[in-house]
Amino acid sequence: xxxxxxxxxxxxxxxxxxxxxxxxxxxxxxxxxxxxxxxxxxxxxxxxxxxxxxxxxxxxxxxxxxxxxxxxxxxxxxxxxxxxxxxxxxxxxxxxxxxxxxxxxxxxxxxxxxxxxxxxxxxxxxxxxxxxxxxxxxxxxxxxxxxxxxxxxxxxxxxxxxxxxxxxxxxxxxxxxxxxxxxxxxxxxxxxxxxxxxxxxxxxxxxxxxxxxxxxxxxxxxxxxxxxxxxxxxxxxxxxxxxxxxxxxxxxxxxxxxxxxxxxxxxxxxxxxxxxxxxxxxxxxxxxxxxxxxxxxxxxxxxxxxxxxxxxxxxxxxxxxxxxxxxxxxxxxxxxxxxxxxxxxxxxxxxxxxxxxxxxxxxxxx
Ligand SMILES: Cc1ncc(COP(=O)(O)O)c(C=O)c1O
Numbered sequence: 001x002x003x004x005x006x007x008x009x010x011x012x013x014x015x016x017x018x019x020x021x022x023x024x025x026x027x028x029x030x031x032x033x034x035x036x037x038x039x040x041x042x043x044x045x046x047x048x049x050x051x052x053x054x055x056x057x058x059x060x061x062x063x064x065x066x067x068x069x070x071x072x073x074x075x076x077x078x079x080x081x082x083x084x085x086x087x088x089x090x091x092x093x094x095x096x097x098x099x100x101x102x103x104x105x106x107x108x109x110x111x112x113x114x115x116x117x118x119x120x121x122x123x124x125x126x127x128x129x130x131x132x133x134x135x136x137x138x139x140x141x142x143x144x145x146x147x148x149x150x151x152x153x154x155x156x157x158x159x160x161x162x163x164x165x166x167x168x169x170x171x172x173x174x175x176x177x178x179x180x181x182x183x184x185x186x187x188x189x190x191x192x193x194x195x196x197x198x199x200x201x202x203x204x205x206x207x208x209x210x211x212x213x214x215x216x217x218x219x220x221x222x223x224x225x226x227x228x229x230x231x232x233x234x235x236x237x238x239x240x241x242x243x244x245x246x247x248x249x250x251x252x253x254x255x256x257x258x259x260x261x262x263x264x265x266x267x268x269x270x271x272x273x274x275x276x277x278x279x280x281x282x283x284x285x286x287x288x289x290x291x292x293x294x295x296x297x298x299x300x301x302x303x304x305x306x307x308x309x310x311x312x313x314x315x316x317x318x319x320x321x322x323x324x325x326x327x328x329x330x331x332x333x334x335x336x337x338x339x340x341x342x343x344x345x346x347x348x349x350x351x352x353x354x355x356x357x358x359x360x361x362x363x364x365x366x
Pocket of ligand 1: 085182195
């Protein structure tokens with residue numbers, strides 16, 4: 001059993017993909033090829049936003065922060081239970097991080113967000129923005145969170161790296177924040193065969209600004225630079241991979257949802273799963289479980305004995321990572337508890353029913 005099965009997916013697209021890739025080898029438009037623009041148009045149509053590709057999902061967050069003209073010392077709220085990119089980009093730009101705890105959705109808790117903003121006010125701290133994250137495919141509660149942010153005049157960047165294809169209230173998640181970002185790392189719900197990322201926004205002004213910043217700050221004419229920027233491009237070969245894989249995405253998400261329903265129906269109640277947000281359709285990029293009754297060491301030992309691969313997302317929270325231990329925080333107990341219990345099992349769209357049954361049998365009879 002594989003944790004991800006990218007070769008099963010490749011088998012479905014190899015004829016058209018190999019043909020499309022070989023065209024690029026002859027056209028030699030490896031950088032800024034028209035296929036990149038075609039992909040951006042498709043991503044825009046898919047998410048109902050303006051989109052721009054870039055080199056990876058971390059750059060996408062970095063570009064979003066630069067476009068919002070953050071200044072050294074500005075305060076940014078992040079979830080304490082997350083991949084490192086959001087906090088890392090803040091640190092690189094000299095921003096001060098405020099970490100907020102999660103709820104059972106494993107995403108930032110709206111009530112704790114409000115409480116953190118209130119407590120910050122008492123210390124004369126005014127956060128400039130929130131970088132939210134939709135972990136494992138599950139949407140945050142955009143209605144509640146955007147309401148809080150609007151009333152406090154706090155900007156919103158939403159990291160959708162693990163949730164491309166997920167919806168909230170029937171719209172793609174990328175529609176809900178001022179700027180959204182994603183990663184096309186191979187294991188993501190839409191992944192390329194290397195590194196890639198994208199930003200999404202409804203603002204034409206932000207789109208044009210990011211277009212310039214991601215290309216060294218160039219403006220209107222060649223070799224004319226208006227901003228300090230960076231070089232962050234998705235190369236043409238990766239765009240071709242993504243164009244081919246985008247055709248599979250909705251079907252893959254549908255299969256994962258069918259498998260999810262099958263799995264939760266059969267799983268015993270020793271285990272808890274991430275609580276899915278109401279009104280959401282998750283792309284289930286990863287399936288994570290935790291248990292209060294059985295030690296994680298015992299669960300992982302059993303999975304290993306049965307040759308079932310697993311991962312731990314994430315063994316430590318952001319506050320427990322050395323470079324981020326100086327962040328401001330109030331109560332992070334849920335995220336710290338979860339990181340000690342959580343584990344992730346194979347859940348790619350090409351997993352077979354007998355493989356799911358093998359996982360269920362292993363977990364249910366512990
Ligand atoms: C939630 C989240 N944000 C950002 C990233 C960073 O993406 P990349 O590896 O493309 O820089 C990842 C990737 O693993 C992620 O899971």
